[in-house]
Amino acid sequence: MSPMHWHSRVWCGTLIDCPRIGQVRIRENQTVVVNQFGFIESVEGGPQTEEVLRARYPNSNIQILSPGCFLFPAFCDLHLHAPQFLYQGTGLHLPLMQWLEKYAFKAEERIDADPELARRTYTCLAKRLKEHGTGTVLLFGTIKERSNLILAEVMQSEGIRAFVGKLSMDKSSSKTYVEPSPTASLEAAKNFVETVRSLNTEGPKLVEPVITPRFVPTCSDELLDGLGKLAKDENVRIQSHLAEARDQVNWVERERGKPDIDVFDAHGLLTPRTIQAHCTFLGPACFDRLHDRGTAIAHCPLSNAYFSSQPFKLREALDFGVKVGLGTDIAGGYSIDIMNSMRTSVLVSRMREGQRTESLLVPSGPPVEEGESVSIDWKDSLYLATRGGAVSLGLPENAGRFEVGSPFDAQLIQLFDGSTQEGVGPLDFIDGVPNESAISEEMLEKWWCIGDMRNRIELWVQGRKCYERRQ
Template identity: 30%
Template sequence: MNISKYILANICHPPEYGKVEFINHALIGLDRSGIIQFLLKPTDATYQEKLKQAKKEERLIAFDDSKLILPGFIDLHIHAPQWPQAGVALDSPLYDWLDNCTFPLESKYSNPEFSKEVYNNLVDTLLAHGTTTALYFASANKNTSLSLAKICAKKGQRAFIGKVVMDNPDQTPDYYRDESSQSALLETEDFCKEVEKLAQNTLQGIYPVITPRFIPSCTDSTLKNLGELAQTHNYYVQSHCSESDWEDSYVFNRFGKSDAEMLKSFGLLGPRSIMAHCVKLDTTGANIFAETGTSIAHCPISNAYFANSVLSVAKFQRLGINIGLGSDISGGFSPSIYDNLRQAVIVSRILEDGVDSSLPSEKRGKANSRITLAKAFWHATVGGGQALKLKLGLFKKDYSFDAQVIDLSTLPTYGGFDNQDSLWQKALYLTNSPSIKAVFVQGKKVYQNQL
């Protein structure tokens, strides 16, 4: 067994849905590609032998008990060009927010220097918040979308990136849209080929993604052609589905069918498809998602602003739909998946308990809707990995060693709250960027906290 690096640390991960495993002094062996080859506990028969070998070969990276290693987080929904407007205009309706704030900003990404400045800062920020894998909407500009891919490749973040397609003149401004359905398809094909070429020399992986903004932004022919392109090349697909009352109504008025039904008819749903939001997904739509293997990117912060509803995570999970988490920058103001997993727990409790205190408790909410912190942890890690069809989110043989090093000394762990059960909960509820001391992607350190 060719082991190039050994990690000795206290680790925590969610091996099953709703369960958390905490291992003190775990010894992890990585191959040259940063893939886990073994994980040993101190009680395992070969533990001491392997530890001695690691020290002798001087290939051991050891973390003391003041550090806790968590899996890197997976953000399944980021609008990279919207980073400069994070926290702005969130009181506006979705339609106005797009027309008056978002589209004018995204149109600026024809400027290469502006694009590089924003994208460099965004990727640095996400890594500093423990996001090791990101699924990005770039802009409608092919060239600067490619620059985002190059930045992610250079900085070591695993990234899935799509050049946004939007060619419907009825729903997009004349200053910011694809020139035609044909040009949209050609530029998407070119973009995918360029990213695949870049990926040949990118260890952690850079992947092209077919990215119709959402049905309202695209013409019928474009949606059909993108679906065929995705199926021909087995590309990933991302878009929005049933995000709000407005979007849902628009699609039904245009086609007489739901968002999910139309996305399926255009060939845009499948095992490598990730649809954001989905709060208005009905029973028919949920069954389509389950049948096609389509995943949901749950964006609990942005949903509070633009979705007009709360995603019923527990219900959809029971129906067999895979769910990961997304920040939805900038509909969501925070770049932190920590903030989003906390919000996922909070909104699930609100959904179950209800909000109208004038109603009796039994009529106030939706029963069996809450999720636990452990389940939210799973969605932030394993759920994202399953959506992307990669072995991510766990410390387990054949999985990528994507990890974030949490400094427990920055958290209030005194007064008897220093046991395993307290520590992982405190880490998830209280960690912010200053508490993250280092981040690894596929065994390579890609972020070091200098504070």
């Protein structure tokens, strides 16, 4: 039988993605063929009729997009504390280390003590992620294996690509929320990796384990050294927090006598498989080191506003070639919507640029030179939320964009009703739609600025639909 007879799905319409930083690519009249494994097999341009498509792909599901609709890559969330979803949107008035003690540790301990609560929390979390277009997520869990296995099972059953980290922490300011020893913590981490990898699944396996030292203050040198060796031996991704807040940075300097980036590096935890959250207190030399190590950064601008006394140097990190994606940092950030992270990342960068240019506005000061801006724009942030996240996670080569070989992780977005020409959800086109079917950059920017979940019709992860908006 010819290969054209076993394609699982064919899409025809407008594709929009961000192949590289600063670029938005709008391709009309595209035909995308997704095979039975959920990967894109071909992308071809040129208008097609339904009759021609059905003749060419007789055993495939064919979907022709309506005017006003387009496919966009699913979002990647590079930093989210799953158990903290329990108290999302509350308790953001304390410094980081106090906040952990009063809110985070207690919520995580509750989850570990109550499997039913864990399942309810994680099921609700999965629902909200899908509503907001997140198809891939890097998750911090808790210290107990059972709760993390529930998290992995829920994400797999809900069709979300999830990287699940069982917390490793043999030191803590909480006497009741800590693992008994480095040896016990390492044994638990190793067992968790093996168990997740052996989980039986229907369809594509979407869940993978992640080595997760919470951060330097909660991990002894012995534990960090063991986790570095485990990650190398088992070829597992690593996630943690790096240089996040002033009180945390001072804590590490006081306890270890050196910055946390040196601690991580000494134990083999800065690798091409590592994603470090925040990094707000890093400068050029550290960015250069992260680039050399291949380590990525999860930029969480909303939680930085609450817990860091200075913003992340995003533009500088990108200029050094560091891999960067976006994270929500639930519950340090109050919004699970990556679109909020995108908007906040641009806002913070513009404030940084305003501060920079104001500092130069003195009579004897040098002029602002072209190319020195530290701001990003909406196109840059769309890249970070999609392709940037995929690259940071080391997903298949073309993941995060619509190219041959990429997993079909996509959201179907509608900006306007093709029959009435009226905007959908919060979008209004007062002067009418300029072209009956074309999606322009101006229309896309409007969606980026004020669009919401009402514009999201469907979400697909590796060729399987996991969300459909209720009418």
